Amino acid sequence: MKLAKLLSADQIILDMKAVEHWPAIVELVEQLVSTGRLPLSQQDEMLEAFKIREELLSTGIGSGVAIPHAFSDHLEEVVAVFGRSQSGIDFTALDNAPVHLIILFIVPRKHYHLHLRTLSAIAKMFASREILEQLHTAEVAEQVLAIFGSKPARVGV
Numbered sequence: 528m529k530l531a532k533l534l535s536a537d538q539i540i541l542d543m544k545a546v547e548h549w550p551a552i553v554e555l556v557e558q559l560v561s562t563g564r565l566p567l568s569q570q571d572e573m574l575e576a577f578k579i580r581e582e583l584l585s586t587g588i589g590s591g592v593a594i595p596h597a598f599s600d601h602l603e604e605v606v607a608v609f610g611r612s613q614s615g616i617d618f619t620a621l622d623n624a625p626v627h628l629i630i631l632f633i634v635p636r637k638h639y640h641l642h643l644r645t646l647s648a649i650a651k652m653f654a655s656r657e658i659l660e661q662l663h664t665a666e667v668a669e670q671v672l673a674i675f676g677s678k679p680a681r682v683g684v
Contacts, residue, residue, distance in 0.1 A: 531676035533607040533632065533645075536668035537562045540610040543629075548585075551616050552577050552595055555608045555631040564606040565633065573597060573633060587620025591627040592653045596646060598636040605641055607632040609671060611662065628653065628662055 540558055545551035556574055559565035565573060576597035580586070587593040593616075608631050615625025630649055634642045652658055658674060665671045 531672050533605060534609055534672060534675060535562075536672065538564065538608045539668040539671050540608070541665065541668065541671070543610045543612045543616075545612070546614060546616060548581070548616060548618050549578070551593075551610065551612065551618075551626075551629060552581070552631065555595070555610050555629065558608045558610075559606055559631075559633075562608075564608070566601070569599065569601055572601075573599060577631075585619040585621070587618030587626050588650060588653070589620055589622040589624065590653065590659065591615070591620075591624055592659070593618045593620065593626040593629045594646060594649050594653075595629065595631045596642065597633050598639070598642070599633050600636050602633060602635045605632055605634050605638075605645055609675075611665075628659065 538558065543551060543554055545554045553574065556565065556570060556577065560567050560570050577595055580597050581595065586595045610629045612627050615627050618626040620626055632645055634645060661674045662671060665674060
């Protein structure tokens with residue numbers, strides 16, 4: 528499955544309101560809830576999972592990118608949300624640069640193997656300077672979807 532298949536226009540926030548690390552994750556999880564991708568009953572559990580994960584090691588991978596990720600015992604498929612911060616967010620990234628592009632995803636625990644495949648596919652896509660530039664300049668969610676759909680980075684089995 529292409530990365531674009533994990534997202535729809537309502538799972539893309541082009542102008543995030545959060546200006547700090549934890550509020551950014553909360554905003555993205557709330558977007559998953561508001562779009563029906565994550566049940567409200569699981570919001571607190573997932574926020575706790577993200578908090579534990581972020582305390583281990585920042586998911587800011589450098590080059591202005593963060594990939595927060597966690598596992599769920601309740602979901603049947605991978606869910607994701609993309610956010611862009613115009614001002615940048617301090618994620619304590621590996622290169623200490625502010626994060627502007629965030630893709631948060633949740634993997635069903637029973638499909639643990641999808642975690643590394645999804646993370647790898649996203650990281651490979653974000654390694655492209657061309658992709659990063661296009662994501663920074665996209666004006667509407669549909670452009671972001673087209674960017675994610677244009678590259679062969681794939682996730683899944």
